[in-house]
Amino acid sequence: MSIANTEWRHTTRLKGLLAPLGVAGAAVAAFAFVGAVDPNQPGHYPTCPFLWLTGLYCPGCGTLRTMHALAHLDPVAALGLNPLALAMIPFLLFWWGRWVVRAWQGRPRRTTLAHPAWLWAFIAVVMVYWVVRNLPFGAFLAP
Template identity: 40%
Template structure:
């Protein structure tokens, strides 16, 4: 029975990833009301560090890396780290292993990334060149 549980988990991951891909490939967040707008931007008019991420993911699935970079460069640069960490988590969940992505356990990385996100948040809201290039454009 342990093998059937493993296959169920793999199937579940594939189905969820497929649905995620289909939704983001099919529906353009710029043109579809299906996606929730950023509450921070809606209330304040300022861009949070995540603003533009939905449109960037849509463009990444369509192969437009430069377009995605225009919407949220920090998120585009962070995706490889997140995919690797998520991959390790999924492998651990399916196979019952306990591998760790040591970067996520480093205080220097955690605090450094948090500081980078805060700096990015402030800079992308300065309406002066070159900082305005960090704001989502489309």
Template identity: 50%
Template sequence: MTAADPAAPAPPPSAAPPAPAAARVPGAFAGPLAKGDVPLWRRLVAPAGVFAAVAGAFAYVGAVDPGHPGHYPVCPLYRFTGLYCPGCGGLRSAHAFVHGDLVSALHDNAPAVAGYAVFAVLWLVWAGRSWRGRPAPRIALRPVQVWSIAALLLVFSVVRNLPFGAWLHP
């Protein structure tokens, strides 16, 4: 049988046509999230879900004071060694942040407050891109950036546990 033979079998209906050239180019966006293909409410489901979860967590921490014992677990590092980890004071920081006390929030855990700001900016970019029908931004930190953040948190942890760093205690 030849290709021009009318008796040649047709390809199976499950065979998909080849992808357009734009879909084969790395980094090109030709997927189903194009603005005209997906309704707005579907594009905003993920950002809205993340917002609801984070807002719920902040609302709970804002309502239940972490300064009163018994509501939250104690940091295991602090419990067993008496040393403050980079996260110690994070709940108190979130509680103060929710109540608008930025000075106390920074005192309890300054890196956590910086994290709140970074999260807010990243979420706004994500929600804005979703609103416009664009894909979520990719966050690809280079190794030097990851090591720099880790070094800053390590220095913060060491300094807050030294006698002259008592002002960084939660």
């Protein structure tokens, strides 16, 4: 293999990593911002439109406060605010890691995130969570 070909491959790998590293940078910046600007204080963030319109919690309600609690190393409080958001973090890290590995290997991006059955199962979990956290027996899921 020639030196020029090796340099071209190295440059291509680095360019392929720009997108996943950019997403990681944006996620870290957003996490740092939410960690610094307390969502528990009124006026810092807009109200959830679904909560404002209906008085019911959406699946995302409590996520900003969950991330704020994690930024302050309080996983117990984070779990009490939005357990679904907390449970999603390992999956998001896995998919991001898979993206980085594929980019580094020079393999094309996948056009599907996961098998459709997994995506439908995830949607079902979110819908059940949405309903249950608004019922009396699911009050422990409310933020």
